[in-house]
Structures are given as structure tokens and as C-alpha cells.
Amino acid sequence: MDFSTKTALELGQMIKNKEVSSVELTxxxxxxxxxxxxxxxxxxxxxxxxALARAAAVQAKIDSGELTAPLAGVPMAIKDxxxxxxxxxxxxxxMLYNFKPVYNATVTERLLNNGAVVLGKLNMDEFAMGGSxxxxxxxxxHNPFDLERVTGGSSGGSAASVAADExxxxxxxxxxxxxxxxxxxxxxxxxxxxxxxxxxxxxVAFASSLDQIGPVGRxxxxxxxxxxxxxxxxxxxxxSVKGKTFDFSQSFTKDLKGVKIGLPxxxxxxxxxxxxxxxxxxxxxxxKKLGAQVEEFEMTIVDYAIPTYYVLACAEASSxxxxxxxxxxxxxxxxxxxxxxxxxxxxxxxxGMEVKRRIMLGSxxxxxxxxxxxxxxxxxxxxxxxxxxxxxxxxYDMIISPVAPTVAYKIGENSSDPLKMYLGDIYTVSVxxxxxxxxxxxxxxxxxxxxxxxxxxxxxxxxxxLVKAAYAFQQSTDFHTxxxxxVKEGN
Numbered sequence: 001m002d003f004s005t006k007t008a009l010e011l012g013q014m015i016k017n018k019e020v021s022s023v024e025l026t027x028x029x030x031x032x033x034x035x036x037x038x039x040x041x042x043x044x045x046x047x048x049x050x051a052l053a054r055a056a057a058v059q060a061k062i063d064s065g066e067l068t069a070p071l072a073g074v075p076m077a078i079k080d081x082x083x084x085x086x087x088x089x090x091x092x093x094x095m096l097y098n099f100k101p102v103y104n105a106t107v108t109e110r111l112l113n114n115g116a117v118v119l120g121k122l123n124m125d126e127f128a129m130g131g132s133x134x135x136x137x138x139x140x141x142h143n144p145f146d147l148e149r150v151t152g153g154s155s156g157g158s159a160a161s162v163a164a165d166e167x168x169x170x171x172x173x174x175x176x177x178x179x180x181x182x183x184x185x186x187x188x189x190x191x192x193x194x195x196x197x198x199x200x201x202x203x204v205a206f207a208s209s210l211d212q213i214g215p216v217g218r219x220x221x222x223x224x225x226x227x228x229x230x231x232x233x234x235x236x237x238x239x240s241v242k243g244k245t246f247d248f249s250q251s252f253t254k255d256l257k258g259v260k261i262g263l264p265x266x267x268x269x270x271x272x273x274x275x276x277x278x279x280x281x282x283x284x285x286x287x288k289k290l291g292a293q294v295e296e297f298e299m300t301i302v303d304y305a306i307p308t309y310y311v312l313a314c315a316e317a318s319s320x321x322x323x324x325x326x327x328x329x330x331x332x333x334x335x336x337x338x339x340x341x342x343x344x345x346x347x348x349x350x351x352g353m354e355v356k357r358r359i360m361l362g363s364x365x366x367x368x369x370x371x372x373x374x375x376x377x378x379x380x381x382x383x384x385x386x387x388x389x390x391x392x393x394x395x396y397d398m399i400i401s402p403v404a405p406t407v408a409y410k411i412g413e414n415s416s417d418p419l420k421m422y423l424g425d426i427y428t429v430s431v432x433x434x435x436x437x438x439x440x441x442x443x444x445x446x447x448x449x450x451x452x453x454x455x456x457x458x459x460x461x462x463x464x465x466l467v468k469a470a471y472a473f474q475q476s477t478d479f480h481t482x483x484x485x486x487v488k489e490g491n
Contacts, residue, residue, distance in 0.1 A: 003028055004487050008074050008168040008222040015073040023061070026055040026117055026169075029075045033119065033166045036486055039333070040142050042151075042161040044080050045088045046120040047315065051075065058115045070225055072115025077167040079158050080121040081128055083202035084108055091204050092124040092136035092154075095330045096448060097348035105202020106237070107171060107213050107230040114229050119167050122157030126352045127321065128175055128206040130154050131424050133182070134415050135354045142486035143186060145450055149408040152182030158191060158216045159186040165487045169217040169226055173203060175210045176309055177403070177428025180440035183216060184403035184453030187442045187482060189470070190216045191223045194460045195435035196241035198227070199234030207316035209237075210309075212434040219480050220282030220441055220470040224248045227463065244461050244483040251468040254475050257291035261456075261469070262396035264299040267427060273406045279444025279452045280402050283473065287400070295396070302430045304381050309429035309468050311378040313364050317355075318362030324350065357418065386434040389457075397465055398458040401427050403440050407450035431457055439466045442479040451482075 003011065003025065014020045030048055033480060037043050045377035055075070061067040078084060081091045083101040087110075104112070112118075125135045133141040133156025141156040141246045143149040144164040151160040155172030162170055172179040174192040183190035191214045198213045205211060215226035227246060234240040263284060268277055284294055326332040326346025333345035351359070365374035404424055414420045431438045437460070440453045456466045474480050 004165040004483060005481070007218045008076070009070055009225055011168055012071045012074050022055040022059040022117060022241040023052065025073070026051050026075045026119070029119055029167055032164070035164060036164050039135070039147055039486065040144055040160050040164050040166070041108070041139050042123055042141055042157040042166055043077070043120045043125050043134070044090055044092065044138050044157070047087065047118060051117055051119050055117045058117060061115065067115045069114040069229070070230070074168045075115060075117045075119050076111070077107065077119045077122050077158070077161050077170045079155055079172045080124055080169070081173060081204040082108060082171055083204070084118065084121065088121060089204070090137070091127045092138060093126045093351065093355070094137045095324050096241050097137070097331060099102070099330055101202070103202065106186050106199035106234045108202065110230050122161055122170060124157055125154035126202070126355050126470065127317070128154040128173060129179060129317065129354050131177070131181060131421050132415070133157060134411060135352055137352060140411055143408050144486050145187065146408070146448060148410055149450065150185065150411055152185035152404070152408060153177040155182050155216065159183050159188050159190070162186070162188045162216050163484060169215060169222050171213060171230070173211055173213050174432065175206050176313060177425050179214045179216060179457050180403050180428055180438055181306060181328050181424070181451070183440040185408040185451065187451030187479070187484070188218060189220045189223050189441045189480060190214060190218055190321070190439070191227055191462060191463065192431060192438045193227060193231065194437045196239050197231050197244060197437070197461065197463070199237040199240050201234055201236040205320040207313040208320065209316060210313060214348050219474055220439065220467055221252065223439070224251065225469045235351055246463055248464050248467055251464050252471050253468065254472045256287060256469060256472050259292045259469060260396045261287060261294045262392055262399045263294055263296050264399060264401060265296050266298055266303070267301055267401045271423070271426070272402060272406050273446065275446030276402055276406060276452050279446065280454045283443035283454050284400060286473060286476055288471065290476060292469065294400070297392065299388060300390060301385055303383060305430040305433060306422060306426055308378045308381045308385065309425070309433055310361070311374050312382065312433070314358045314362035315366050315375050316362070318359045318366065321359055382433050385430050389434045389436060393459045398456050398462070398469060401455055401457065403427060403453045403455045407448065407452060427455070436460060437463045437466060439470050441470045441474060443473070443477070444479055
């Protein structure tokens, strides 16, 4: 049977109906990984024996009636900056090449309690710093739609593995677009949740005030189901919000009558490729036909989002990454002469160039004499960006925009130009700065027949409304069902 045409929820139902077992499914996905991942490099660690043993144990609980969760027994994978007990968690870095956590992240624990079968850990930009999954110590990930192109980043492995049928769904993390942009590049769906909706306990920190874990799936309904499992208050995370739960029961309808969507015209001007602009605007027309009211408006404050984001994110990164010193765990140069030499050589050799670039930038903006000029000013602009979104949501239920200004580009094309790479985040970083939810869904194809996605942005904890609009769009289109050649050839 061709499982690549099935969503994770459909596979879960097939397991319950005894049409297939979790073990059979797991073997099928592992076979796909063996067949294709040498070309894609979506995985850093594959847990073949562990996954098969887990699938058998989960199947026994399903058969006994102990496990009834919709996704019980369905094989999935986890980004390699999310802790998994006794399983290698490298963050795509030489610094953590041998790190095996002694505990699970809260999201990992919640998925396991619901019967998830973990196939392995997924490739990513080193410490989530990058927009193409080219900075990984373990090599770049390759886009399943064109192996010469990037997957996007930093959750490139999370998106590529789903697109290439190497897992049914995955977890990624989003600091400035790291779920949404890879989903757009790889033709899959993803949700960046409201800040505080999902526990960050066990997520290796990049920028603590921006990071959020979220799902990547074959369609938005799969993503909503995963989000309902991993969200909720966690006493282990002080930023986890109490009393906020998601109810997606009213989200799965094609009727968008009464939904008001804002379209920021300054998002569609200079810098946006025509082959991205066209499918996104065609998606707007589809949403109108489904009953949504779309209105143009200006949102100029986000022009300052890129510099604000990179000052704040790098400042937090320089602080968070100071713990990697060659002493406690991770990479350590052995032939050091003294303590200072341990620090210097271990960090110089353990971190890649992009990570070192961001640490230096972050240390600079936090240094004496520059704190007020850069870091403190960025905090004030962040507040203005949040206020601008709040004002927009007085008039609109949600905002629609492109996810990225281009389709996936060739591997190596932009890696020598950091500024050009950073500008690729222009449509996504403001969502993280304001702590808002955003969803990314496929809406067409651009140059080179590469996927294009749009994003919907809403007020805090409006995920159910965003899912409703995305679901209605996907019920009326088939872009999310398109498979790359590497999957078609395998089946």
C-alpha cells in the first residue's frame, strides 16, 4: 500500500481499524529513510531498532485499549535541538557531537504518552542559527523537490523528512521563521504557536524570548492534532502560559463567511519575487471565494523587524551559548595548556562560523557603551512592532503574507552573504518578536517548479481561527498533496 498519500491522522485511524500495524508502518518509513536519506540528509540519527521495539510496545497497548490517541502508533521524528533521553541530541553542532540528555523535553514526553513512535532526530542549522540548514556540522539537508536546492531552515530536516515521506509528521522549532520557511520551501504545512503555548523545557535555547516548538505535517489538520498534544501549561517552564488550551473542534469547515483578513500591501512590494507573489495573491482570491473578506492596509513598522530581530536574537544567543565551555559536556580540545586555552580552543573548534558570527554580534550589542544604542533600542522597537500588530487585529481576524521572498535557492548560492540570508526572514521574524501564532501552508509553485507557501498570522492564542482558514484553503486546493519526484519514484 502507498502510505505516502495518507495523512498522519489517516494512518492513525488505519492502525485502529487493524488495516495496518504500527510495526508495519514503522518498517515502511524506515525503508524510505534507507532509500532516500542518503540524498536528502534529513536525519542526523536514525533509531531503527528502538523504533521497531517502540512500535511493537505501542501496538500492544492499542490492541488492549490502553492507548486510544488519534496518532498512537504513527511514526514521527524530532528536530535535533529537542531533548530525547539517552538519545543523541546534537543541535547540528560539533559542540554537542556526543551529548545524550538524561531527560526528555516536555513535548517529547507528551508525544510518547500519546503513543508516538520516534524514528530519529532531524538535521538542522547549527544551534538553529541559519535559514537553509547549510550550517549543520553534519552536512546540508537537500530539498526533496530539487536535491540541488536548500530545504530552508533552521528546521530543514523537519520539513524535508515529511515532504520525502521519511516520517508522517515531525517537530521543529521556530525562532524567526524556522518552521514556516522550511515548510514553504518543501511544500508541507506547519504551525508556529503563540509564545508560551508550548513548553520550552528541554528545547536547547537559541533566543529564549523568541523560541517556540511546533509541528510540521502533511496537512494542517495533522499539525493541529500534534499541537493539541504538545501544548498546555508546564510548571517546568516559567514562560508557559496557564489556562490556555486549544479547541480545534470548530476549525474543520470550508465556510469562511465573516472572517476578515488583512493584506499588508508593503509586504508585496520591492524584494518579493514575482513567482512567489503570484501564487500568494491567487491564494487570497481562493480565500475570498470561500467567504473571507480581504482588505489591504499598510504595516510599515515591520520594516524595522530584521535589524531588531538580529540584535535581540544574537544578544540572547551569546548569553545562552556561554555555557558551552569545554568543561561540563560536549566537545573539548584535549591538548590544552590551561583553563583559558580550554575555553578558547573548545569554543573555536566546537562552533561553526555562523554561530561564532552571532555570538560576536550579540556580545557587541550587550557590551558597555553599546547596550543603550543597540539592545535597549531594539527592545523599544519590539514593543512598537507588537503594538502595530495589536492595532491591526482590532480590524482583522488575521493577516496573510508570503512566508519567504523567494522559492528555495541553490545550495551554496547565498551562504557567503550573511546579509542576504538574514533578509530572507523579512516576513517571518516580526511574528516571533510579537509572540504571535503563524501557520504556513503550500499555495502553489514558482521558478523551477519549487513549492511556495503563504502564512496566516493571528492574535495570541488564535490558532483555532488560523487552522480554520488554512483547512478551508486546503480543502479547496491540492497543493499540499503534491509529492516530490523522489517520493513518486520510490512508490
